[in-house]
Amino acid sequence: MAADRRSSWLKGVLDLLVLSRLTDGESYGYEIAKALAEAGLGEIKGGTLYPVLNRLEEAGLVEAEFRAAERGPGRRYYRLTALGRERLTAESGAWLAFHRAVQTMLSPGGTTP
Amino acid sequence: MTTDAYFAELSGSLRAAHVPDEQIAATVEDLRAHLAETGTAPEEEFGPAAAFAAQLGGLAPTPGEPDGRAESWTWTADLFNDRRMLAVHGDQGWEVESLDPLGRFVCRRSATAALRWEYRREIIGARRRTKVLAELEPEGWELCGEWLVYGYFKRPRAATAGPAGALGARPAAPHRRLFLSRRGKLALAVWAVVVGGATAACFIGTLGMGGLAITIALTSMFSALFTSHLETAKGRVDQDRSVSS
Numbered sequence: 001m002a003a004d005r006r007s008s009w010l011k012g013v014l015d016l017l018v019l020s021r022l023t024d025g026e027s028y029g030y031e032i033a034k035a036l037a038e039a040g041l042g043e044i045k046g047g048t049l050y051p052v053l054n055r056l057e058e059a060g061l062v063e064a065e066f067r068a069a070e071r072g073p074g075r076r077y078y079r080l081t082a083l084g085r086e087r088l089t090a091e092s093g094a095w096l097a098f099h100r101a102v103q104t105m106l107s108p109g110g111t112t113p
Numbered sequence: 114m115t116t117d118a119y120f121a122e123l124s125g126s127l128r129a130a131h132v133p134d135e136q137i138a139a140t141v142e143d144l145r146a147h148l149a150e151t152g153t154a155p156e157e158e159f160g161p162a163a164a165f166a167a168q169l170g171g172l173a174p175t176p177g178e179p180d181g182r183a184e185s186w187t188w189t190a191d192l193f194n195d196r197r198m199l200a201v202h203g204d205q206g207w208e209v210e211s212l213d214p215l216g217r218f219v220c221r222r223s224a225t226a227a228l229r230w231e232y233r234r235e236i237i238g239a240r241r242r243t244k245v246l247a248e249l250e251p252e253g254w255e256l257c258g259e260w261l262v263y264g265y266f267k268r269p270r271a272a273t274a275g276p277a278g279a280l281g282a283r284p285a286a287p288h289r290r291l292f293l294s295r296r297g298k299l300a301l302a303v304w305a306v307v308v309g310g311a312t313a314a315c316f317i318g319t320l321g322m323g324g325l326a327i328t329i330a331l332t333s334m335f336s337a338l339f340t341s342h343l344e345t346a347k348g349r350v351d352q353d354r355s356v357s358s
Contacts, residue, residue, distance in 0.1 A: 029143065030150045046147050047160040051168040066139040073146040076139060 006042060013095060015052055017041065019061060019088040022080040029053060029076070053078060061087055116148065119155040119162050126166030126271065140169065163271045164253040167228055188290045189217040191297030192263075196234055198292045199265070203230035206280040209267055212258030218265075222286075229270040229280050232257075237264035307332045 010017075021032050032053075033044045053076075056062045061084035068074040080088070114122075120141050127137045144159065151158055159165045186207065190198045199209070199218070207220040208230050233254065237245050245264065246256065254266040293301065311328035314320035320328070 028146075030147045045160075046144065046151070046158045047165055047168075050144070050147075050159070051165075054169055066143065069146070072149060073142040074139070075146045076143040 010041060010044075014044070014048070015056060015061075016088060016091050016095060018049070018052055018056065019080060019084055020092070022062060022078060023085070023088070026077045026079040028078065032078075056084070060084075114156060114162075116145075116155050119159075120145070122162035123159075123166050126163045127169065130166065132169075160251075161253045164269055167269045167271045184222045184286055186220050186222070186286045186290075187213070187217045188220070188287070188292065189215070190292040191294055191300070193294035193296050194292050195265075196232065199232035199234075202287075203232050203267070203270070205284050206230070209257045209265060212260050212265065216260045217290075218258070222283075230267050231270050232268075233266050235264050235266065236262050238262050304332050 017036055018032055021027060021035050027035070029046065029049055033046070033049050036042075036044050053062070053064070057064050057078070060081060062078045063081055064076050064078050066074055066076045123144075124137050124141060127140070128134070132140075144155070148155060148158060156162070188198075188202075202220065206222045206229060208222065208228075209218045209220050209232065211219045213219050233249075235241075235245050235249070237256075237259070242264075249266055253268045255268065256264055257267040258265045308329050311320055311325050311332075315322065315325040
């Protein structure tokens, strides 16, 4: 049940987490998934991550560039666009406001600790 | 399935979705690079190839994505009819996004999506929930709504039918919103007669408001029990038939 809930929570915020991972510079799918796992968000399967990256690209929030590698298969690198940065700021604010409201409701006595 | 067979199927499905060859080649290479680092099998990492292609190739509408051109339609059916009607409407490209508090299927059909949907209903009581989800999610089923003890799951038909799961004709959204079976109509008629009688009795003073409320509650409860009993019995018969065949 707990894992089921976490997966639902993640679904609502995964696009923002992916955008936030790109604020420091470009990255690629596996590196993004690894960073999210290291941040304690659990394992994000490629089957979940790549459709999100595709949608962000289609929406113009990230730009992708495929680069061939000298050894092994090439990779698609993603970079945040100005629109993506703008969207991230706005939506992060909305998420944090929602998070504070949940925290207030769930804290003992209904007040923020 | 081998990695090469997986990517062959993925490429075929993306091609069927009119994704340019150059983009398919780059996608496959990128995904192979991903697998080289995770060390996992493609199906384990990305799910069934055709369903994954549907999500990557823009065939599948995005849950929650704002799409001004998407059609929306809300409808309901009784427990005897829901699976049949879900199959009919799923074939016409309607994707169930959720069940609203009244138990109605809230659907959308993207203007750009060209995908048929299949559905299944399972009993997901507290104890069965984890087991059912663990069994169905690896097969590409996604829980799209819950009503009482029933969980409704959806999956793009492309997950099993490949490119044949794409939507052909696009019939207009039905005007009807209620699809009752004969048994559903009968249960509703009995409910209406009993509740109507109790309301009339309340008006002429032979039944108090408390009595009316209790009658409505009991009738609703027995009606729900009756329909779910019939449906459970039918489910057992269907199950026995499928086991014996």
